[in-house]
Amino acid sequence: MEIQVLDKTFIPFIDAEKIDVRLKALAAQIESDMNGEVPVFIGVLNGSFMVLSDLVKHYKGACEMSFVKMASYIGTQSTNKVTQLLGLDVDVTDRVVILVEDIVDTGNTLVTLKDIFDQHKPKNVKIFTLCLKPEAYTKDIPLDYVGFEIENKFIVGYGMDYDKHGRNLSEIYQIK
Numbered sequence: 001m002e003i004q005v006l007d008k009t010f011i012p013f014i015d016a017e018k019i020d021v022r023l024k025a026l027a028a029q030i031e032s033d034m035n036g037e038v039p040v041f042i043g044v045l046n047g048s049f050m051v052l053s054d055l056v057k058h059y060k061g062a063c064e065m066s067f068v069k070m071a072s073y074i075g076t077q078s079t080n081k082v083t084q085l086l087g088l089d090v091d092v093t094d095r096v097v098i099l100v101e102d103i104v105d106t107g108n109t110l111v112t113l114k115d116i117f118d119q120h121k122p123k124n125v126k127i128f129t130l131c132l133k134p135e136a137y138t139k140d141i142p143l144d145y146v147g148f149e150i151e152n153k154f155i156v157g158y159g160m161d162y163d164k165h166g167r168n169l170s171e172i173y174q175i176k
């Protein structure tokens, strides 16, 4: 059934059961890749709150988790855009970090995040994303765990917003 979010109409795209089945499979894959390591799952707010929660429920091994948020602001010079990481409260030195995203689109967010995390000298940074738009992603950071490769159309729900709305939808919808 079509839904309306603000001024846009969306159609059902990935249902809750399909998301759950995929997360369960990926959690098992991560577990088998860990070889006894205790990973630190790091969700990137706001969008990743649902996916991290549901992913770790399927992860049966030992793990830690936390969330971070990117903060972009204009510096003293109007062209000087600075991006900062807020909330990293785990020492990730020599740890296996799994960055958890709801979506990788252009990859701009990911490039900045990966740079910041690398400065903390982790053993390894792996990238998890529930959705990937391969036509839009032109960066060369390898994506280790991808839930769904999707076409280059705007989606909403399951944590993802359209102008701050629609994050609470339990399924993913695509713009009509």
Ligand SMILES: O=P(O)(O)OC[C@H]1O[C@H](OP(=O)(O)OP(=O)(O)O)[C@H](O)[C@@H]1O
Pocket: 044, 045, 046, 047, 048, 101, 102, 103, 104, 105, 106, 107, 108, 109, 110, 160, 161
């Ligand atoms: O690959 P990109 O083109 O960089 O897009 C992906 C990013 O965009 C969204 O976050 P957003 O910055 O909208 O913040 P939000 O998570 O609070 O919605 C999403 O959660 C990713 O972090």
Ligand code: HPA
Pocket: 103, 105, 153, 154, 155, 156, 160, 161, 162
């Ligand atoms: O398609 C999208 N939907 C919601 N948020 C996003 N951030 C990047 N791409 C998207």
